[in-house]
Amino acid sequence: MRVFTKKLSALLLAVGLTAALTGCGGKTESAADTKDQLARIQESGTIVIAMEGTWAPWTYHDENDKLVGYDVEVGSKIAEKLGVTPTFVEGEWDGLLAGLDAGRYDIMVNGVDITEERSEKYDFSTPYAYNRTAVIVSSDNDTIHTLEDLKGKHTANTISSTYAQLAEQYGAEVTGVDDLNQTFELLLSGRIDATLNAEMTYYDYMKEHPDAQVKIAVLTDDANKVAIPFRKGDDSATLREAVNKAIDELRESGELKELSEKYFGTDISTMEQ
Structure with a gap:
């Protein structure tokens, strides 16, 4: 009877440990699910940026068919500030906004003006052009x-x-x-x-x-005011804060002014022109 009791105790202990481990695993998975957009981007190492690619000098293809433009460079510098690599995805305007809504893109950098109508649907970054x-x-x-x-x-x-x-x-x-x-x-x-x-x-x-x-x-x-739209909600709040910080740093360092003059021949990064 003692042998049986010992075996039963060992079996119950093993079941208990398995349940405990499963519980821990469940908590880990739940934590992963609750990571916000910025955390997911930094974990993946890339940020997906939507743009048209057909609107010079914002986003267009040069004579070598390379994607270039003011917004391409702004997006690249923001990604660098976030410590990730930019992945640019091109498409038509309406499709870009729909993709942002659906979560296919992290942000849209495409000379987007802040309007009352858009502000009802999206949160916007600090303006980076005027x-x-x-x-x-x-x-x-x-x-x-x-x-x-x-x-x-x-x-x-x-x-x-x-x-x-x-x-x-x-x-x-x-x-x-x-x-x-x-x-x-x-x-x-x-x-x-x-x-x-x-x-x-x-x-x-x-x-x-x-x-x-x-x-x-x-x-x-x-x-x-030209800015970057984000999906509304708490999920993108820390990403928006990080992008705002990046834009402020790029403006203070003079890099936005330099890019403005490169592509537009004047500084569009500030109201005081």
Whole structure:
């Protein structure tokens, strides 16, 4: 009977140990499941960054088909600050946002403006670029100094754009065009007085056409804030804090300014331009 009792005790002890180990294992797995997005990224060693890859100078392919651009370098520097490797995934705008929602991408770095509508759905980082509206005129035009001076003037934009609406709001007659090149053709030929567009669009155009006889006559005081969207919720909170810290450090070190001047010909990393 003693032998049987000893065997039974040993068996019960073994079962108890197995249960205890299983319990510990369960706790470990549960802890892994509760790791937030930043912890998962650092554990994997890579951050998946979504962008279009077709929008120069933000994200585009150079003559060697290499993915380059302002946002590519900004994303790379943020990844370096986080101690991980960036993996860039290209796609169409709507698909990128859907992929962010579904968790296929960690962040989207693609010149995204902060808007009220987007802020309802996403949390945003500290802005890393600022984009004001510019009234662009020919170099010899000295008749436009404020938005109010657009009254009675002829401008050109795609009809459905907010720039066309703003020009009409200030009394301009707007000619509809299909694209930016057509707009500048009309301006340079003297068939329109001005065009309204993003400040950075002007700088990009001048980078490609340095001898173009055009200038900025007016810059709006308010600027669109360009930032990085995150999925809403506590899961991404520490990642957003880490990205904000990285952006602040890149701005303080002058690296954002350097990248801005490289791709846009001016510093877009601050409101004080």
